[in-house]
Amino acid sequence: MNVRFARVVCCRTGSVFTPRSHYPPEGVRAAAVAEAVALGASRAEAEHFATHGTAIVAQFHGNRPEPAWGLRFDMDALPLTESTDPSHAPAAHGFRSAREGFMHACGHDGHVAIGLAFAERLDAGDFPGSARLFFQPAEEGSRGAKAMLAADVADGVDTLVALHLGLDVPLGKVVPGIVGSFATTKLHATFQGAASHAAAAPQRGRNAMVAAASAVLNIMAIPRWAGSDTRINVGTFHAGDTVNIVPALAEITAEARSTDTAVCAEIRTPIPPLGRSSSSRLGRAPRDGGRSAGSPARRCCRRPGRRHRRGAEPVTLGQ
């Protein structure tokens, strides 16, 4: 099997309104390397993944010419603890995530299983053209595809197929297309204030929590858009350490979605200025941010009239 590494690096920035990133901290990655080596992996390859990201591209060549296919399999997990409720399908069938605190709530473990089984069949080489399999990180947060394309790993592919399990499609059915999905952009904001004792010297504090709370209310009040399905959400809010200290730091994450890519860009535009105006109450200039992470709306569908949407999932920040 001809496998090469994609040069995929998740961005890790920390200024006001920057792309979200769940790239694990160094200690977690070092532990993963040690575990992989203990299980028989090459140390050099394990350290490559820990440094450059977890994307894998596998290239297969058939025994007849043309075409060049590309097939994408998302493989990232979510920071959720797998339920032990008997009504939860894995619990009912006697399996669960091997990593406590993380699970494939979006079905990406199924994607990987499909991709590996497909790779085994392709390895025999009895097919026309070529096939390049993309095991892609970071669908959650909408950064993986962009990073892989930037690494030029899709160059030369004639037709690219991406699959996703679920999406309200009945068990046993395959639908060749999707319509009504959302373009999305994710934003992360840090509000830096100044701590002080809430009783002894509250006047010296710069309350980052209040600034962030103001930003949340203003973001949620952004008008929705006529003629297009839109969403605005602030999904996380973290601030403060203890009850008697003016909070010096607050962080929020927010997202905008629309079935129209241009509208998605429009409704997300006011979010950074709202954050900056709220942050200006802290008495210091907020740090400016970079570009957001996101993905365009998908509108093509080979079966007009069919409309498939993602089902209700717990904590689908990257969807």
Ligand SMILES: [Zn+2]
């Ligand atoms: Zn997914």
